[in-house]
Amino acid sequence: MRIVLASQSPSRAAILRGAGVEPxxxxxxxxxxxxxAAHRDAGSSGIVAALARAKAHAVARHYxxxxxxxxxxxxxxxxxxxxxxxxxxxxxxxxxxxAGKSAQLLTGHCVIYAGQQHVEVSSTTVNFAQASAAxxxxxxxxxxxxQCAGAFTLEAMGGWFIDSIAGDPSSVIGxxxxxxxxxxxxxxxxxxxxxx
Numbered sequence: 001m002r003i004v005l006a007s008q009s010p011s012r013a014a015i016l017r018g019a020g021v022e023p024x025x026x027x028x029x030x031x032x033x034x035x036x037a038a039h040r041d042a043g044s045s046g047i048v049a050a051l052a053r054a055k056a057h058a059v060a061r062h063y064x065x066x067x068x069x070x071x072x073x074x075x076x077x078x079x080x081x082x083x084x085x086x087x088x089x090x091x092x093x094x095x096x097x098x099a100g101k102s103a104q105l106l107t108g109h110c111v112i113y114a115g116q117q118h119v120e121v122s123s124t125t126v127n128f129a130q131a132s133a134a135x136x137x138x139x140x141x142x143x144x145x146x147q148c149a150g151a152f153t154l155e156a157m158g159g160w161f162i163d164s165i166a167g168d169p170s171s172v173i174g175x176x177x178x179x180x181x182x183x184x185x186x187x188x189x190x191x192x193x194x195x196x
Contacts, residue, residue, distance in 0.1 A: 003194050005175075006059035006070040011148075011155065012174040019177055020195040026062065028055035028070060032083075044081050045121040048072045048108030053119060056110035067184070067194075070110040071175050075126070075150030077103040085151045091140035094151040099161075100130035105150055107171045111183035118183035122176040124167030126150065131161045149174075 005012055008027035016023045032051060039050040056070025075082040077098055085091040104123050111118045131139070145151040145158055152158035154165070154172045170177045181191055 001189075001193065002063075002066045004059060004063045004066050004068045006055040006068055007174075009071075009174050011153065012071060014155075015170050015173055015175045015177065022196050023069075024063070024066070026059045028058040030054045030058050032072075044074070044076050044104075044106055045108070045123070047081060048074050048106045049110070049119050049121050050108070052108035052110040053117075056112050056117070060112040067111060067113045067187070067189070069175070069180060070112075071107060073105060073107040073149035073171075073174055075103050075105055077101065077150075081106075082150055084147050084149060086146055088140045088143075088146070091145050091151045092136055095131060095136040095140065095161075096133075098128050098150070099136070100128060102127045103150070105165075105167075105172050107174065107176060107179075109176060109179045109183070111180060111187075113183075113187045113189070116187055118179075118186050120176075120179045120182070122168055122171040122179055124165055124169075124172050126152075126154075126165050126172060127163040128152075129161045129163045135161065 003021050003023045005023040006028040035054050039047050051072035052070045056068050060068040085094050105126050106123050108121045168176050
């Protein structure tokens with residue numbers, strides 16, 4: 001029995017590896033924009049949960065004997081969900097908007113095993129530094145934040161520009177170990193069953 005990560009996120013894989021688990025990586029191919037549009041009325045948590053569910057279910061059929069984890073993260077800033085910025089220009093604009101503010105990093109999780117599923121959204125408050133314009137431009141130019149929810153990383157260069165967080169640090173990086181633990185326990189499994 002293995003843990004299969006329905007994601008191509010190197011940060012999510014690194015969280016599991018750092019916690020003693022070598023995941024099988026099988027990125028999910030889902031239309032995220034269509035899922036967001038279909039769940040627009042579900043609220044911010046409902047959207048990230050729907051995305052995580054879609055990713056997990058898309059992959060789970062290939063691994064009926066394994067634990068499959070789907071996850072999706074978005075930043076809730078001033079009442080608006082923010083996904084990945086994708087471009088340097090969008091990253092710079094996003095950072096000028098969020099610098100010096102607090103926001104909620106929402107990470108939806110769907111864990112599937114033996115026909116059971118555990119869906120949970122974790123929320124962590126992120127307090128952004130009042131980063132200088134020069135640092136914002138330089139950080140965006142590194143490319144690091146372009147594919148990250150909220151246009152930042154906590155565990156790498158972006159850590160310079162996060163004053164503090166309140167909540168689960170692994171969730172901010174992309175996958176909550178406490179949520180996954182609760183799911184495994186709910187399925188009658190132990191975390192240590194998956195240690196390499």
